[in-house]
Amino acid sequence: MYKILVRRIVKIKAPYQLVFDTAQDWTHFSHLHHKVIMSHPLLYKNTERQIFLYKARRLYPLPFFDHYVIFREDLPDGYRNVYVNAKSGHAHTVDCKVEAHGEETWVIGDHLFSLPSYWGLLPKLLPKIFLWIYRRRMDEILDEDLEWIYERMIAEDLPLVDSCAPEIPKNYDIMDEFFKTDTLRVPDARFEYHLSEAFDGKGRIHLRNRR
Numbered sequence: 001m002y003k004i005l006v007r008r009i010v011k012i013k014a015p016y017q018l019v020f021d022t023a024q025d026w027t028h029f030s031h032l033h034h035k036v037i038m039s040h041p042l043l044y045k046n047t048e049r050q051i052f053l054y055k056a057r058r059l060y061p062l063p064f065f066d067h068y069v070i071f072r073e074d075l076p077d078g079y080r081n082v083y084v085n086a087k088s089g090h091a092h093t094v095d096c097k098v099e100a101h102g103e104e105t106w107v108i109g110d111h112l113f114s115l116p117s118y119w120g121l122l123p124k125l126l127p128k129i130f131l132w133i134y135r136r137r138m139d140e141i142l143d144e145d146l147e148w149i150y151e152r153m154i155a156e157d158l159p160l161v162d163s164c165a166p167e168i169p170k171n172y173d174i175m176d177e178f179f180k181t182d183t184l185r186v187p188d189a190r191f192e193y194h195l196s197e198a199f200d201g202k203g204r205i206h207l208r209n210r211r
C-alpha cells in the first residue's frame with residue numbers, strides 16, 4: 001500500500017454560509033458535477049451519517065470509472081468521508097473543514113489516498129502524475145461549485161437548496177425500499193418461478209418445479 005496525503009486549502013471570497021452549504025449539500029453532486037460523478041445514490045442515512053454508492057470517472061472525458069461505497073459524517077464545521085473502493089477494498093479518506101476568515105471562506109481538505117504499492121516504484125514521477133490527475137479533476141469540480149456560489153451571490157434571494165433538489169429524509173435505509181413487507185416476493189416481478197429442493201441425507205431429491 002502506498003499512501004499519499006494531499007492537503008488542499010481553497011480560499012473563496014464568498015459568505016461562509018454559502019460555501020458551507022455547498023460543501024454540505026450532496027444532492028447536487030451528480031447534477032452539477034455529472035462529468036465526473038456519474039451516480040451517487042443514497043443507501044443509508046441517520047441524523048449524522050450517510051452511506052452512498054459512488055460511480056466516479058477518473059478523468060473527464062476518459063471512459064475509466066471506479067466504484068466506491070462512501071461513508072459520510074456531517075460535522076458542525078464540515079464533513080468526513082471514507083471511500084471504500086468496491087473492487088480493491090482500499091479506503092481513501094477526506095476530512096474537510098470550512099472556516100471563516102474575514103471576507104474569505106476557507107475550505108481545508110485533507111485527502112488521504114491508499115494506492116497499490118507500485119505507485120511507490122517511481123517516487124519522483126508517479127506521485128506527480130497522481131497529483132496532476134487529482135488537480136485536474138478537483139479543479140473542474142471547484143469551478144462548477146464556484147460558478148454556482150457566485151450565481152447565488154448575485155441573485156441573493158436564490159434559496160440555498162434548489163427547488164428541484166430531492167427531499168432529504170431524516171432517516172433512510174435501502175432495506176426498506178425492498179423489504180417493506182415481511183414477504184420476499186418482489187411485487188412487480190414480470191416472471192415468477194418457484195423451485196423446491198429437498199435433501200434426505202443421501203443426495204438431492206428433485207421436487208417438481210412450477211412456473
Ligand SMILES: [Fe+2]
Binds near residue numbers: 022145
Ligand atoms: Fe459541489
